[in-house]
Amino acid sequence: AQRVTQPEKLLSVFKGAPVELKCNYSYSGSPELFWYVQYSRQRLQLLLRHISRESIKGFTADLNKGETSFHLKKPFAQEEDSAMYYCALATDSWGKLQFGAGTQVVVTP
Amino acid sequence: ETGVTQSPTHLIKTRGQQVTLRCSSQSGHNTVSWYQQALGQGPQFIFQYYREEENGRGNFPPRFSGLQFPNYSSELNVNALELDDSALYLCASSFRTQQTDTQYFGPGTRLTVL
Numbered sequence: 001a002q003r004v005t006q007p008e009k010l011l012s013v014f015k016g017a018p019v020e021l022k023c024n025y026s027y028s029g030s031p032e033l034f035w036y037v038q039y040s041r042q043r044l045q046l047l048l049r050h051i052s053r054e055s056i057k058g059f060t061a062d063l064n065k066g067e068t069s070f071h072l073k074k075p076f077a078q079e080e081d082s083a084m085y086y087c088a089l090a091t092d093s094w095g096k097l098q099f100g101a102g103t104q105v106v107v108t109p
Numbered sequence: 110e111t112g113v114t115q116s117p118t119h120l121i122k123t124r125g126q127q128v129t130l131r132c133s134s135q136s137g138h139n140t141v142s143w144y145q146q147a148l149g150q151g152p153q154f155i156f157q158y159y160r161e162e163e164n165g166r167g168n169f170p171p172r173f174s175g176l177q178f179p180n181y182s183s184e185l186n187v188n189a190l191e192l193d194d195s196a197l198y199l200c201a202s203s204f205r206t207q208q209t210d211t212q213y214f215g216p217g218t219r220l221t222v223l
Contacts, residue, residue: 004151032209043113044152044199044214051208086151095203095210096142096165099151 002027004089006100013077013107021072021103023061023087032090033070034097035061039083047072047085057081077107111136113202113215121221127188130218132200134181140164141183142212143175144199152199158183159205187220195222 005024013019025031035047048056050063050070061072070087084104088097114133122128134141140159144152154167158177172188181202187194197219201212 006151034211036214043216046211046213049209049211088151090209091154092165093209094140094157094159094164094205095212096154096157096167097144097152097212098154099144101149101151 002089002091002098004087004098004100006085006087006103008103009101010104010106013105015079015107015109016076019074019077019081019105019107021085021087021105023070023072023100025068025070025087025089027068027089027091031063031065031068031070033061033063034088034090035059035070035072036086036088036099037083038086044086077105079107079109081105082107113200113213115198115200115215115218117218118216119219119221121223122190123223124190124192126190126222127186128190128220130185130187130198130200130220132183132185132202132215134183134200134202135213138202138204138213139181140203140205140210141177141181142201142203143183143185144201145169146197146199146217147193148196155185190222192222195220 087100142157143155146152156166200215203210
């Protein structure tokens with residue numbers, strides 16, 4: 001069965017420190033993975049997807065098929081990175097998404 | 110470019126009632142998906158519509174039903190409401206492409222069932 005696991009409910013980091021959000025998945029096919037972010041009082045929005053291999057707002061994520069992981073990283077956290085982050089797996093080419101439970105990131109000055 | 114909009118913002122219903130939630134897709138998008146997000150959890154896929162036909166369904170009972178209209182707007186209907194239906198309901202639209210379609214989310218409708 002397909003599943004997305006985000007083991008940390010809350011991640012508290014200091015401004016300027018590195019931040020890593022963990023995401024593990026189980027999926028029998030070729031996975032298509034996304035990170036979505038929700039800032040306070042805003043809608044859920046796409047942060048990045050693994051096929052684009054982009055760095056968005058300083059964040060990167062590498063798909064590791066051997067470890068079935070798609071961890072999100074940023075070398076220097078900023079206060080504006082405080083938000084809820086969701087890892088999601090597309091279960092087909094139509095983009096139907098299976099989400100993890102989310103990780104709340106709090107960046108303190 | 111107009112983003113995904115949803116109405117109403119909030120809704121309070123009692124157990125056993127029926128509710129209809131509405132969604133307008135982002136301009137140019139032809140596919141709409143609905144998700145349920147219970148408190149403290151990630152969104153769960155309910156169903157998707159493409160060209161007015163259901164195109165896949167998650168693990169939700171038949172009392173959850175939907176419609177997509179020719180202008181690609183959509184409705185989510187829930188009959189015989191239960192307390193556990195209290196959640197944020199998210200609509201997402203996308204445009205069918207050769208790659209995996211990216212979902213663009215609306216702000217959600219907060220449903221409370223008493």
